Each structure stands twice: as structure tokens, then as C-alpha cells.
Amino acid sequence: MKRLSILILVFFVIAVMAVLGNVVHRHVHLRSVKTEAADKTKPVIDAMARYQADHRNYPESLDGLVPQYLPSLPTMTPPVRLTYFPLQDHYELCISVGDTSDLWFNSKWNRWKMEDPL
Numbered sequence: 001m002k003r004l005s006i007l008i009l010v011f012f013v014i015a016v017m018a019v020l021g022n023v024v025h026r027h028v029h030l031r032s033v034k035t036e037a038a039d040k041t042k043p044v045i046d047a048m049a050r051y052q053a054d055h056r057n058y059p060e061s062l063d064g065l066v067p068q069y070l071p072s073l074p075t076m077t078p079p080v081r082l083t084y085f086p087l088q089d090h091y092e093l094c095i096s097v098g099d100t101s102d103l104w105f106n107s108k109w110n111r112w113k114m115e116d117p118l
Contacts, residue, residue: 037095038103038112040074041082048091048107058091058107 044062047069052058059065062073062084076082076095085092090108104113 035103037076037080037082037097038105040076041093041095041105043070044074044082044093045105045107058086060086 044065047065048058051065051069062082066072074082079096079098081096083094083096085094090106092107093105095103102114105111106113
């Protein structure tokens with residue numbers, strides 16, 4: 001009976017470790033995908049600064065940067081999406097993976113902010 005209890009406990013610990021490992025792996029993968037997507041947007045951020053210097057405001061959409069300020073918009077591999085939010089005195093970019101939208105660039109602060117889902 002004691003051996004059976006130990007065996008059940010060992011299987012339980014292994015199952016918990018497998019579930020936690022899967023959650024951590026998914027989180028690390030999502031973070032990696034978002035960081036790679038953020039690197040792809042560096043030319044967009046530079047183009048936005050040049051556009052703003054010339055026009056004293058930001059474009060209505062990212063398409064306003066092409067072709068004068070940017071040869072083309074970066075290609076994001078689905079399910080990654082880049083969304084642009086023009087605001088009154090600054091803009092924000094959001095990188096979404098699937099249903100999450102937790103990597104934000106704010107031009108006022110000139111930095112990315114990652115909102116972790118965990």
C-alpha cells in the first residue's frame with residue numbers, strides 16, 4: 001500500500017511539472033515572438049519620427065508612411081498583428097499574438113511596455 005501511495009505521488013508530481021513546463025514554454029515562446037515583432041517595427045518608429053518632423057503630426061494610418069518614409073510596412077507572420085493608434089499628440093503601436101495584445105509602444109515615452117499575461 002505504501003509503495004502504491006509513493007507511486008501515485010510520483011505520477012502526480014510528474015503531471016504537475018509537465019503542466020507547468022507547458023505554461024512556461026508557451027509564455028517564453030509568446031515573449032520571443034513579440035520581441036521579434038518589435039524588432040521588425042524599428043523602421044516604422046524611425047519613419048514615424050521623420051513624418052512627424054515634416055508634418056508636425058502623425059499619419060492617419062501606417063500606409064501614410066509608404067513609400068516616402070518607408071519602402072513597405074513590415075510583414076508580420078500570423079497570428080501576429082501590428083495595430084496603430086494615432087492619438088492627439090503621440091501614437092501607440094500594439095503587437096498582438098492571437099487574442100492577446102500585450103506589447104505596446106508609446107511614442108511619448110519612446111519605449112515598449114510588455115504586459116505579461118501570467
